[in-house]
Amino acid sequence: MTGALRSGWPPELRRLRTYLPYQLRPRASGRLGKCPSRWAGRQLYPVNPHAAEHHLSFERALELLDAGCCDGIGLILDERVAVLNRLPLAAIDLDDVVSAGAIGAAAATLVGELASYAELSVSGHGLHVIVAGHVPPGARRGRAENLSVELITTGFLAVTGRRWPGTPTDVASRPGELARLQAALCAASPPPLHPGPPPGDHADLLSALLTQRNAPKVQRLLLDGDVSGYASASEAVYAAARLVAWRTRDPAVIEAVLRASPLFRPRWDRRATADGRSWIAHTIRRALDAGTGAT
Structure with missing residues (x-):
């Protein structure tokens, strides 16, 4: 080479x-x-x-x-x-x-x-x-x-x-x-799986995230779907998962918020680990294991 x-x-x-x-x-x-x-x-x-x-x-x-x-x-x-x-x-x-x-x-x-x-x-x-x-x-x-x-x-x-x-x-x-x-x-670009803001408590959670000091990152990732500044789209999704994990440790809620964002892609549902976890489930688990904080 x-x-x-x-x-x-x-x-x-x-x-x-x-x-x-x-x-x-x-x-x-x-x-x-x-x-x-x-x-x-x-x-x-x-x-x-x-x-x-x-x-x-x-x-x-x-x-x-x-x-x-x-x-x-x-x-x-x-x-x-x-x-x-x-x-x-x-x-x-x-x-x-x-x-x-x-x-x-x-x-x-x-x-x-x-x-x-x-x-x-x-x-x-x-x-x-x-x-x-x-x-x-x-x-x-x-x-x-x-x-x-x-x-x-x-x-x-x-x-x-x-x-x-x-x-x-x-x-x-x-x-x-x-x-x-x-x-x-x-x-x-495909529309989100659930167009618009997450329903019910998820919308309140997103509103709470937008009151934080790192609100510009929340806006850019979860509302605008802008992944610029990240090494890859995958890293941007991981960063978004960590942002949501600041307010909730519930993997299902984190996934619902991510799926409602412009970041969503069908490939998230592909199997990614030997134990059968999907790519998005594996990414959320990584984010939770890493702890919370601005990314």
């Missing part, structure tokens, strides 16, 4: 000190997750990808990969930090669009419109298009033009350097294209 990264990675990103190695680790679902890590004492330790003291230069990260110390490297994205042309970086993640060495018409159209560096994902079945530009608040994932799209504006992006043929070698500024894509995701 280092050969592709050395030859294919955009020159303007090589100067950044925003890289981390990662280790593949099994998730509760059985799939492998890419865990951002630091190398110390001849082994890898998981770290918060936004802890700048652990960030490495591109060359240092490649040295660790060359030495077999990690499974790959990734780039840290932060929508608060200007990187190119006074704009932050963003990645458009397109899952399962590559088959038999080709991409479908809808994916090809979007990649062509973005006209920026694009690479194969680690799996070889997806594409990442990296651009510079701000993304308005709101949906970060969903369907647009029959494509499953995720806009990664803050978080950890595993990179390969395997540039998709015909795409530019550099990263382009595409704020207008990002805004249009995000608007399409917002328009296509």
Whole structure:
């Protein structure tokens, strides 16, 4: 992989000190997750990808990969930090669009419109298009033009350097294209399972949450469905669960409030643990085990 990264990675990103190695680790679902890590004492330790003291230069990260110390490297994205042309970086993640060495018409159209560096994902079945530009608040994932799209504006992006043929070698500024894509995701976002505020006592609970010092976070997550500033949509849901747990320790009530929010996605009901718990039940249990407090 280092050969592709050395030859294919955009020159303007090589100067950044925003890289981390990662280790593949099994998730509760059985799939492998890419865990951002630091190398110390001849082994890898998981770290918060936004802890700048652990960030490495591109060359240092490649040295660790060359030495077999990690499974790959990734780039840290932060929508608060200007990187190119006074704009932050963003990645458009397109899952399962590559088959038999080709991409479908809808994916090809979007990649062509973005006209920026694009690479194969680690799996070889997806594409990442990296651009510079701000993304308005709101949906970060969903369907647009029959494509499953995720806009990664803050978080950890595993990179390969395997540039998709015909795409530019550099990263382009595409704020207008990002805004249009995000608007399409917002328009296509599924409605909450229970539209409107939670009924009865749940509405009172939400009102109580909005009187707290961290009310802006409650508003942003539970009413606006804005996940910007979190490493992933999953982390945003976890943060929302912890916010609700400040007022109630009842998992059923927490789940009802979350399901009534714009954060709701059908995938929450998928089995996530060996004992049969759903993803949302597992997330709420994690939030309760972690205790309450602002996140």
